[in-house]
Amino acid sequence: MSQQPRIRVAVILAQDGQILLVRHRKGDRAYWMLPGGGLDYGETFEACAIRELREETGLEIEVDRMLFLSEAICPRGTRHVVNIYLVGRVVGGAIAVPEGDIIDAVRFVPIAEFPDLTLYPPIMDHLLAAHAENFQGPIRHLGAMWAD
Numbered sequence: 054m055s056q057q058p059r060i061r062v063a064v065i066l067a068q069d070g071q072i073l074l075v076r077h078r079k080g081d082r083a084y085w086m087l088p089g090g091g092l093d094y095g096e097t098f099e100a101c102a103i104r105e106l107r108e109e110t111g112l113e114i115e116v117d118r119m120l121f122l123s124e125a126i127c128p129r130g131t132r133h134v135v136n137i138y139l140v141g142r143v144v145g146g147a148i149a150v151p152e153g154d155i156i157d158a159v160r161f162v163p164i165a166e167f168p169d170l171t172l173y174p175p176i177m178d179h180l181l182a183a184h185a186e187n188f189q190g191p192i193r194h195l196g197a198m199w200a201d
Contacts, residue, residue, distance in 0.1 A: 058124075058133040062101040063089030064141045065120060066112070067184060071161035074172075075109055078157045084171040085162070087138065087180075102139050110159045111149030114141040120183060123195035125174055136174055140188045175200045 065087055066073040074085040090105040092098065099116045106114045121138035148159050162170070164184060167177060175198055183190060 058135050060092040060135045062098050062137045063087035064102045064139050071163050074162045075156045076158035077155050084173050098137055111146050112143050113145035115144050116141045119192050121193050121195050124197050125199045174198045
């Protein structure tokens with residue numbers, strides 16, 4: 054068990070009524086997430102976002118702004134994750150699924166399909182509300198969100 058929280062930087066890339074998601078598969082479970090990953094020591098949120106998006110999706114991005122902050126603390130005491138959500142835009146590259154990873158799909162998902170998805174962390178309502186505001190609303194703290 055880690056005694057330090059993990060900081061995960063995720064990126065919201067929206068275009069044409071769709072948002073880029075990655076599907077994680079662990080055993081018989083599958084769920085969708087915003088692309089992103091762990092912040093390295095000495096790395097800025099922006100640098101982490103650019104690196105993680107390249108690794109997970111094959112896309113080159115630029116970061117526009119921070120949008121959300123949330124935390125996830127497992128009630129069993131096994132995980133504590135601080136989630137930073139940034140809004141960005143694609144500036145190059147091509148979508149590619151990483152080899153040998155838990156990610157088995159990368160795609161822009163139409164907003165209309167979101168109600169049928171399992172999204173972790175469970176930020177669906179906040180993400181849809183932000184989309185309705187064209188991601189121009191204030192930076193929001195979403196609080197503690199844990200989902201098994």
